[in-house]
Amino acid sequence: MGSLTRSKLEQAKQLVNDSHLGCWLIFVRETCGGSDPSLPLLLDGGLTWQSALIITPAASVAVVGNYDADPLTASGDWDFVIPYVEDFAPTLRQALADHVHGRTQVGVNYSLSDSKADGITHGMYLALEQALMGTDFSGFIVSAEDIARRLRSRKSAEEQARISAAIAEGDLLFAEIEAMLPGRPTEKAIQEAIHQSIDSKGLGYGWAKEGNPIVNSGPDSMVGHGVPSADIQVTPGHVFHVDLGVIKDDYSSDIQRCWYISEGEPLPDDVKSAAEAVNAAITKAAELLKPDVRGCDIDQAAREVVKSYGYPEYMHALGHQVGRLAHDGGAIIGPEWPRYGSTPVLPIEEDEVYTLELGVMVEGRGYLGLEEIVVVTDDGCRFLSERQIEIPVINVS
Numbered sequence: 001m002g003s004l005t006r007s008k009l010e011q012a013k014q015l016v017n018d019s020h021l022g023c024w025l026i027f028v029r030e031t032c033g034g035s036d037p038s039l040p041l042l043l044d045g046g047l048t049w050q051s052a053l054i055i056t057p058a059a060s061v062a063v064v065g066n067y068d069a070d071p072l073t074a075s076g077d078w079d080f081v082i083p084y085v086e087d088f089a090p091t092l093r094q095a096l097a098d099h100v101h102g103r104t105q106v107g108v109n110y111s112l113s114d115s116k117a118d119g120i121t122h123g124m125y126l127a128l129e130q131a132l133m134g135t136d137f138s139g140f141i142v143s144a145e146d147i148a149r150r151l152r153s154r155k156s157a158e159e160q161a162r163i164s165a166a167i168a169e170g171d172l173l174f175a176e177i178e179a180m181l182p183g184r185p186t187e188k189a190i191q192e193a194i195h196q197s198i199d200s201k202g203l204g205y206g207w208a209k210e211g212n213p214i215v216n217s218g219p220d221s222m223v224g225h226g227v228p229s230a231d232i233q234v235t236p237g238h239v240f241h242v243d244l245g246v247i248k249d250d251y252s253s254d255i256q257r258c259w260y261i262s263e264g265e266p267l268p269d270d271v272k273s274a275a276e277a278v279n280a281a282i283t284k285a286a287e288l289l290k291p292d293v294r295g296c297d298i299d300q301a302a303r304e305v306v307k308s309y310g311y312p313e314y315m316h317a318l319g320h321q322v323g324r325l326a327h328d329g330g331a332i333i334g335p336e337w338p339r340y341g342s343t344p345v346l347p348i349e350e351d352e353v354y355t356l357e358l359g360v361m362v363e364g365r366g367y368l369g370l371e372e373i374v375v376v377t378d379d380g381c382r383f384l385s386e387r388q389i390e391i392p393v394i395n396v397s
Contacts, residue, residue: 004158005077008041008151009060015147017057022103022137023096024144026053027124036109036119038148040250040324043078045071050088050127056099063088063095089131096137106137107144113341116329117148153321153330154351160375162251163322163353164384167373169203169246170253171386173213177242181259181394184235187215187228190242198246206245206252206326213244217261218366223359236263236396239271239366241359245326254326254355256371257388263397274360274368275391277309282356282372282387285318285333289348289356289374289381295319295333296344302358303335311360317344319354322373328353352376353384 016024028036031046039046042053042060049065059079062072069083080099084091096106108128109119120128125141132138155163173194180190194213198205205212215221215228218238222229234240238261245254260271281302288298295317303313317334320327331346333354354376359369370388374381 004156005041005043005075007156007158009055009077011154011156012042012055012147012151013057013060015150016055016107019107019147020103021105021107021142021144021147022056022100022140024055024107024147025128026055027051027108027120027128028053029124037116037329038109038119038151041151043072044075050124052088052092052095054095054099059099061095061099063092092131093135096132096135100137104136104140105142106132106140107142107147109145109148110143111145111148113343114145114149114329116152117143117145119148149330149346150349152323152328154349155323155353155375156351159251159323160351160353160384162249163253163373166206166246166248166251166253167255167385169201169248170244170255173197173244173246174242174255174257177213178259178392178394181234181240181261182396184233184396186230186234187217187221187232188230190234191215191228194244204247204252206247206254213242216241216367219361219364221366223361223367234261234396236261237365239274239362239368239391240394241367241369243369243371247325250324252322252324252326252328253373253385254322254357254371255373255385256357256359256369258368258370259392259394260365262393262395264395267391267393268365270362271365271368271391273309274311274362275370275389277306277311277360278358278368278370279387279389280309281305281318281358282370285356286374286381286383289333289354289376290379291350291376292347294345294347295331296336298333298348299335299344302356306358306360314358314360316358318358319356322353322355348376350376350378354381 052063054061061080066083111117243256299318319333334344357371
């Protein structure tokens with residue numbers, strides 16, 4: 001990642017400086033088996049032994065096992081790389097004493113609401129408490145979720161460019177899908193063909209491969225995070241829907257597109273009305289999306305638009321953040337439901353990247369869902385995806 005990693009480390013220093021914390025500490029071990037979500041933002045590769053990545057307003061300090069130290073030193077990203085051999089605790093205590101001054105609170109990654117800011121395991125939390133016992137930092141471990149969230153959410157120009165590149169790759173795959181439709185393949189056949197294309201291009205998957213892309217044809221398809229069927233074919237009269245997210249250069253897309261399957265007839269009025277309702281809700285949300293607005297208020301306005309067209313409101317959040325993954329944590333544009341915790345009431349911030357997504361069922365035809373990606377600007381938002389306003393008609397006669 002090179003310059004991007006260094007820029008995120010500098011961003012992290014500023015976030016710590018602006019906080020009440022003495023330092024932000026990411027504490028991990030054996031990261032190949034499960035890592036803190038913040039780790040890929042701050043270094044390339046993984047770590048084997050107990051490792052403390054310490055960010056202060058003035059320095060980035062990596063306390064790592066001796067065989068993990070050389071790659072971090074060679075990267076040039078970290079201000080100080082401190083190896084240990086037998087026991088991490090004395091080295092960690094000395095590093096904190098040397099580099100943390102004036103403020104004693106140590107922020108670590110735990111959160112009740114944000115999965116991408118909830119990286120420390122219970123065992124590692126207890127190990128950290130034990131290591132700090134008897135020091136000035138004992139009893140001062142607090143949540144760093146605000147820092148973890150902002151570091152991940154505030155996308156630099158390079159990060160935004162990488163997301164745009166992933167969107168462009170997804171658009172090419174959507175074109176491949178459209179070209180398949182006249183042959184009336186099954187949902188499963190389309191997914192398998194797109195898997196082959198994604199893999200051949202060396203792209204990654206924004207979520208689990210087994211459910212990516214989501215493919216729906218007609219009213220009997222499994223809507224949501226379902227599995228494409230080997231028995232459901234592309235059929236005239238169906239709305240055909242795909243939800244696809246690919247990763248390119250470590251950043252993801254997440255877009256939904258629809259088509260109408262025809263035997264020569266034009267787009268039916270019920271499909272046209274559904275598309276108008278979905279697009280009107282997306283337009284309303286985009287008009288309201290700007291810094292300092294709460295996501296729940298934007299979501300509620302979009303729900304009112306959908307209901308005004310006579311459709312029931314959608315049963316999920318209108319938008320989530322996109323970045324290293326399709327679902328990238330942080331604030332959401334969603335309702336104040338307990339399942340979302342505090343994320344719908346967090347203020348929107350500039351340079352965050354969100355989806356705007358919803359859909360409605362068209363009776364007898366299937367699910368019509370659209371999903372776009374926008375970046376928050378200083379006074380509004382800008383679409384990174386090219387909106388699908390009209391539903392293409394695919395003739396299979």
